[in-house]
Amino acid sequence: MAKNSYDIIVVGSGPAGESAAINAAKHGKRVALISDRDKVGGSCTHLGTIPSKALRHYVKQMMQFRSNPLLREFATLHKPSFQEIMCHADRVIDEQVYLRSNYYEKNDVEVIQGQATFLDANTIKLGTKGPTLKADYFIVATGSRPYRPESVDFTHPRLFDSDKILSLDHSPKKVTVIGAGVIGCEYASIFGGMGCKVELINPAESLLSFLDWEISDALSYHLRDIGVRSRHNEAYESIEYNDKYVVTHLASxxxxxxxxxxxxxxxxxxxxxxxxxxxxxKINARGQVQVNERYQTAQKNIYAAGDIIGWPSLASAAYDQGRAACNAIVDPDEFVAIDRVASGIYTIPEISTLGKTEQELTADQVPYEVGKAFFNNTARGQITGEQVGMLKLIFHFETLEILGIHCFGDQASEIVHIGQAIMEQHGKANTMKYFLNTTFNYPTMAEAYRIAALDGLNRVF
Structure with a gap:
C-alpha cells in the first residue's frame, strides 16, 4: 500500500473518531486519524465535556464546603475566582490528551494534524499546502460547535458562548444565559453555584421539557435555590452592547x-x-450530516458519527456511534445501532434518565406505576449529608417490566447504569423484582433501587 494510502481515514479526534480509529486498527486495518488541532481529543476534551464537567466539579466542591458546618470556616478564607477554578480544569485536559495520545500510539493509529477537505470520494487534502491522502473508506467525526447567528456580536468582550466562556478572565456578579437547553442549564447552575445572580432565558414553558415532569420541577426548584431565575416563555430579541455591561432585550x-x-x-x-x-x-441548516441507520452517507464509502450527525449529541453516544460506524465497514455482523442512550445532564445536582417518562406513557395509554427512593432516606445519603436527590422507577402495572429510570441528585449519572443493565435484559429478567432479589452493599447509593422497588411494588400488591 502506498505511503499516503489507507484502508480507513477517520476525520476528527473526539470520542467518535477515537473509537472508530482504534476499532479499525484492532481489525488489522491501516488507519489514519486527522486532527484539526495539534493535540488530540476534539472539542469534547478541549472545549466541551471535559472542561465544563471539571469546572462543575470544583464549583460543587466549593458549595459543599460552604454548606458543611465543619468546613465552612475554611470556605470563607478564600473564594476562588473563575480563572483559578479553570486552572484546575486545565490539568484534567492535559491528562486526557496524554492518555488518548497513548491509545493511538499503542494501537498503531497514525495521527496527522491538518484541516481535511474532500477532493473526491476517495481523496482528501490537508489544508492548502498539506499532503493528499487516499483511502477506501472514510468516517467523518468532526463534532460540533456553538451555533452563532449573524445577528449576535460574539467579538464583544461581554458576549460568550460555551467555547469562549472557558477563557473568561474575571468573576462576574450577574450572568444572563440565553437558551435553557442542557448546556444553558449546566452553566446556569455552575454560575449560580459560584454565587452569581443568573437570569436563564427559556422559550419553553418549563426547563428541559423532555425530562420526566418531576425531574424538571426538581431542577427548577434547586436552580432557584442557588440564585438562578428562570424566565419561561421568553424569547430573545436583541442585545444592547456596552463597555461595562450588556442588556438583553426580550420579545415581551x-x-x-x-x-x-x-x-x-x-x-x-x-x-x-x-x-x-x-x-x-446532504447537510441540514445546522451543518449536520444525513446518514442512514448504519451511519452511511449518500456516498457509500463515507460514514459519519457523533455530533456531526445530530441526535443525541452526547459524548457517550458518540463513542459508541464511532465504533458502530467502523463495524459497519470492517465487521458488519457486529454492527449494533445506538438507539437507546442514558442521558447525563451535569447540572448541580446532576440528572440522568433512560426510557419513558410519565407524560409519554400517559399519552400512549400504558398502565404503569412508580416507585421512588429519596436520597435523604438512604443510610449512605444520611452519612454523606445528601439532602437532595431521588431515584424514580417507572414500571408496567401488570408485567412489572421497567419502562423508565429517572434520577436526580449526586452521582445520578452513575446510579442510572445499574437500572440500565436490567432494562436491557429480556423477559422476567427485566422486572422490578430483580431489585428485591439482589443484595446491595450497605450502605450505598445503589441501595436506592431496592427502596424504590419496595415502594413501587407496595402500590401494586
Missing part, C-alpha cells in the same frame, strides 16, 4: 442588565469546509 419588552451574556442556543455541526456537499452528501 423586558430588559435584563448583566455583566456578561452566555449564548447557549444550540449547536452546529462542523461540516463546513469538508467538501461533502460536492460529493452529494
Amino acid at each position: 419588552g423586558k430588559k435584563i442588565k448583566s455583566d456578561i451574556i452566555l449564548w447557549a442556543n444550540g449547536r452546529a455541526g462542523n461540516s463546513d469546509g469538508l467538501g461533502l456537499e460536492e460529493l452529494g452528501i
Whole structure:
C-alpha cells in the first residue's frame, strides 16, 4: 500500500473518531486519524465535556464546603475566582490528551494534524499546502460547535458562548444565559453555584421539557435555590452592547442588565469546509450530516458519527456511534445501532434518565406505576449529608417490566447504569423484582433501587 494510502481515514479526534480509529486498527486495518488541532481529543476534551464537567466539579466542591458546618470556616478564607477554578480544569485536559495520545500510539493509529477537505470520494487534502491522502473508506467525526447567528456580536468582550466562556478572565456578579437547553442549564447552575445572580432565558414553558415532569420541577426548584431565575416563555430579541455591561432585550419588552451574556442556543455541526456537499452528501441548516441507520452517507464509502450527525449529541453516544460506524465497514455482523442512550445532564445536582417518562406513557395509554427512593432516606445519603436527590422507577402495572429510570441528585449519572443493565435484559429478567432479589452493599447509593422497588411494588400488591 502506498505511503499516503489507507484502508480507513477517520476525520476528527473526539470520542467518535477515537473509537472508530482504534476499532479499525484492532481489525488489522491501516488507519489514519486527522486532527484539526495539534493535540488530540476534539472539542469534547478541549472545549466541551471535559472542561465544563471539571469546572462543575470544583464549583460543587466549593458549595459543599460552604454548606458543611465543619468546613465552612475554611470556605470563607478564600473564594476562588473563575480563572483559578479553570486552572484546575486545565490539568484534567492535559491528562486526557496524554492518555488518548497513548491509545493511538499503542494501537498503531497514525495521527496527522491538518484541516481535511474532500477532493473526491476517495481523496482528501490537508489544508492548502498539506499532503493528499487516499483511502477506501472514510468516517467523518468532526463534532460540533456553538451555533452563532449573524445577528449576535460574539467579538464583544461581554458576549460568550460555551467555547469562549472557558477563557473568561474575571468573576462576574450577574450572568444572563440565553437558551435553557442542557448546556444553558449546566452553566446556569455552575454560575449560580459560584454565587452569581443568573437570569436563564427559556422559550419553553418549563426547563428541559423532555425530562420526566418531576425531574424538571426538581431542577427548577434547586436552580432557584442557588440564585438562578428562570424566565419561561421568553424569547430573545436583541442585545444592547456596552463597555461595562450588556442588556438583553426580550420579545415581551423586558430588559435584563448583566455583566456578561452566555449564548447557549444550540449547536452546529462542523461540516463546513469538508467538501461533502460536492460529493452529494446532504447537510441540514445546522451543518449536520444525513446518514442512514448504519451511519452511511449518500456516498457509500463515507460514514459519519457523533455530533456531526445530530441526535443525541452526547459524548457517550458518540463513542459508541464511532465504533458502530467502523463495524459497519470492517465487521458488519457486529454492527449494533445506538438507539437507546442514558442521558447525563451535569447540572448541580446532576440528572440522568433512560426510557419513558410519565407524560409519554400517559399519552400512549400504558398502565404503569412508580416507585421512588429519596436520597435523604438512604443510610449512605444520611452519612454523606445528601439532602437532595431521588431515584424514580417507572414500571408496567401488570408485567412489572421497567419502562423508565429517572434520577436526580449526586452521582445520578452513575446510579442510572445499574437500572440500565436490567432494562436491557429480556423477559422476567427485566422486572422490578430483580431489585428485591439482589443484595446491595450497605450502605450505598445503589441501595436506592431496592427502596424504590419496595415502594413501587407496595402500590401494586
